[in-house]
Amino acid sequence: MSLATPLALIGRAALGLLAAIGRVALFACAAISHVVRPPVYGREFLNALLQIGWLSLPVVGLTAVFTGGALALQIYSGGARFNAEAVVPQIVAIGMVRELGPVLVGLMIAARVTSSIAAEIATMKVTEQIDALVTLSTHPMKYLVVPRLLAALIVVPLLVAVGDVIGIFGGYFVATGSLGFNPAAYLENTVDFLEPLDIVSSLVKGCAFGGIAALMGCFYGMQSGRGAQGVGRATKGSVEAAAVLILAANFLLTGVFFSI
Amino acid sequence: MTDALPPMIEMRHVAKAFGDKTVLRDVHLSIPRGTSMVIIGGSGSGKSVTLKCILGLIEPDAGQIFVDGHDMHEGDRDAFLARFGMLFQGGALFDSLPVWQNVAFRLLRGALKRPKREAREIAIEKLRRVGLTPDVADAFPAELSGGMQKRVGLARAIAADPEIIFFDEPTTGLDPIMAGVINDLIREIVTEMGATAMTITHDMSSVRAIADDVAMLHDGVIKWTGPVAEMDRAADPYLQQFIHGRAEGPIEAVR
């Protein structure tokens, strides 16, 4: 085998990746261009708010409360190695607000919302419902993509905020219930320690992750191949892409906000 | 025909391939205004693709399509699509919406928007015309049988009284009586409302009931086209094999 073959493979993979990035970027631009042009489908938007926001609350809450609790236990036992058990409230707050809140909510949204958007739109594509929309003079981008994207951009930061608070309380209950922390002091330490930038970064991350999650679901759904297999591939691909992009975006945003 | 008006639909040299699979090679077709054209042809011969090309859902690789004398790419796309109604082969109902909102979809948004109550009344009237009772109006598509879904699709196609209507296999999956009702309906839409219809069907009794003209698509070209009355006398061996449903003939049934 010649040396050219692996190089060609790498080259082809790189070109494929660039082409994919291009397609996603074009799709995102098209979606954004439709946000600002009428008509606006209000009912679809409200429905998306309900689906993405309200109905995600249970899973977000449960994820956050268990993570906050586990975090408190870990920091306590880890801190005990050098007599630093007292930092539990501060580290739980920082860990939840800066990193775990946005990332876990983002991943949960990728699992719950991206997959369902992709499967729904892909099924519509496969059963010619998208074609039917077009023949009924309704732009699929406007009717299907814009409401979901807008709703995610607005509501995922709120979910992240809820997750942050519930996560902190997860830590609080473990710390005050079984680690012997004083409740009032715990809350005071948390509030004193958090800075505005922590909270801003958390919300900005939520907004970015919401956008990624909705966009990937719509993109993969619209690109779906034919048949049940096409729907399956679109769903799988959308969740993979959303999860990886969310983690990559998290790394970038953490760099932007905190590496001074 | 008396007038010098251009045909409602005209296809010239239309070709379409998916990958290395050629579906349409060189399709010529002309449908005069206010007439009913029926397309027949083997399964997979590209009949549905032909309809989708005219609607712009599939971009042909070559050729031109004129609607009412204008190239289909000219002018406003919304206005262009507003002239059409389309029944998809699989129904293509929106399963997130109840039946009446499917039928009235065009009447609930966009240029033809009207009050909800009025839209609902129109939807129920159109459902009645396809033989469905008002109590299906609030059902969801998934709760209906295949033939009922097809008829809801038909009601949606005619809901906004379009000038040009495409029916992709309107009677498959229906019992013979209901098929007769639908054939009459299509005929009525053409003769009474002056619409131009293009219907795909495999059912030869439907062909005779609906068609003014018939075109047979085979091997990517229109093999034969002419008035329905001449269909039985035509010498074309492909056409004769098809309308009599013989397994032997120039069309290879088993590949």
Ligand SMILES: Nc1ncnc2c1ncn2[C@@H]1O[C@H](COP(=O)(O)OP(=O)(O)OP(=O)(O)O)[C@@H](O)[C@H]1O
């Ligand atoms: N979007 C598409 N991508 C790839 N191939 C397609 C696509 N649409 C249609 N085809 C292919 O084009 C050919 C013609 O399809 P079409 O749906 O027009 O057949 P048809 O004449 O309507 O058949 P039937 O009577 O069974 O409905 C088929 O072989 C089909 O596989």
Ligand SMILES: [Mg+2]
């Ligand atoms: Mg077909």
